[in-house]
Amino acid sequence: AQSVTQPDIHITVSEGASLELRCNYSYGATPYLFWYVQSPGQGLQLLLKYFSGDTLVQGIKGFEAEFKRSQSSFNLRKPSVHWSDAAEYFCAVGASSGYSTLTFGKGTMLLVSP
Amino acid sequence: GAVVSQHPSWVICKSGTSVKIECRSLDFQATTMFWYRQFPKQSLMLMATSNEGSKATYEQGVEKDKFLINHASLTLSTLTVTSAHPEDSSFYICSASSGTSSYNEQFFGPGTRLTVL
Numbered sequence: 436a437q438s439v440t441q442p443d444i445h446i447t448v449s450e451g452a453s454l455e456l457r458c459n460y461s462y463g464a465t466p467y468l469f470w471y472v473q474s475p476g477q478g479l480q481l482l483l484k485y486f487s488g489d490t491l492v493q494g495i496k497g498f499e500a501e502f503k504r505s506q507s508s509f510n511l512r513k514p515s516v517h518w519s520d521a522a523e524y525f526c527a528v529g530a531s532s533g534y535s536t537l538t539f540g541k542g543t544m545l546l547v548s549p
Numbered sequence: 550g551a552v553v554s555q556h557p558s559w560v561i562c563k564s565g566t567s568v569k570i571e572c573r574s575l576d577f578q579a580t581t582m583f584w585y586r587q588f589p590k591q592s593l594m595l596m597a598t599s600n601e602g603s604k605a606t607y608e609q610g611v612e613k614d615k616f617l618i619n620h621a622s623l624t625l626s627t628l629t630v631t632s633a634h635p636e637d638s639s640f641y642i643c644s645a646s647s648g649t650s651s652y653n654e655q656f657f658g659p660g661t662r663l664t665v666l
Binding site: 439444467471476477478479480481484486525529530531536537538539540541542 | 553558583590591592593595598642644650651652654655656657658659660
């Protein structure tokens with residue numbers, strides 16, 4: 436069975452500073468990996484996804500993530516955080532073949548300080 | 550991305566009553582819809598997957614007679630919480646997709662907050 440671990444429940448970053456949110460997954464083969472952002476009153480929005488190919492993927496809003504097979508990780512990064520990035524971030528994994536559902540991590544709440 | 554709406558956005562009901570939550574894909578045909586439940590500070594837990602015109606597939610531990618799911622059209626799925634009790638209070642989120650593979654992007658609704666008194 437697939438699983439996702441987001442080790443950080445909360446992270447506080449100063450505005451303008453860089454950000455890295457951690458995500459580790461468990462899956463028997465190469466998974467499909469996703470990062471979503473959830474803001475109050477809004478549905479989850481897909482930031483980026485990895486299916487195959489280049490292990491560094493670019494997403495919306497200036498986010499990027501790197502798939503590292505050896506570490507079973509898919510960490511999300513942003514070089515300069517804006518106050519509007521404060522939200523909850525979810526990493527998710529899906530099977531790369533056949534019928535599949537997504538398994539989500541518990542989320543990391545990002546707080547941005549002035 | 551595609552737009553998915555949920556109605557109502559919040560609902561308060563008395564214990565023992567039934568509540569229906571609607572999930573609509575507004576600008577695309579959703580062959581597959583998913584229903585999730587999210588507890589405070591917790592992840593999204595998949596409850597069931599529904600494909601248009603067929604019975605929903607429920608995850609282990611989810612009571613299908615309590616959480617009735619109907620996906621009668623390509624744009625509408627409903628979740629009915631029957632005989633709701635306080636422990637059913639939660640945030641319910643739906644998503645819509647054009648397929649059953651995780652390759653097909655899921656578009657999420659804004660969620661429905663259910664409070665059972």
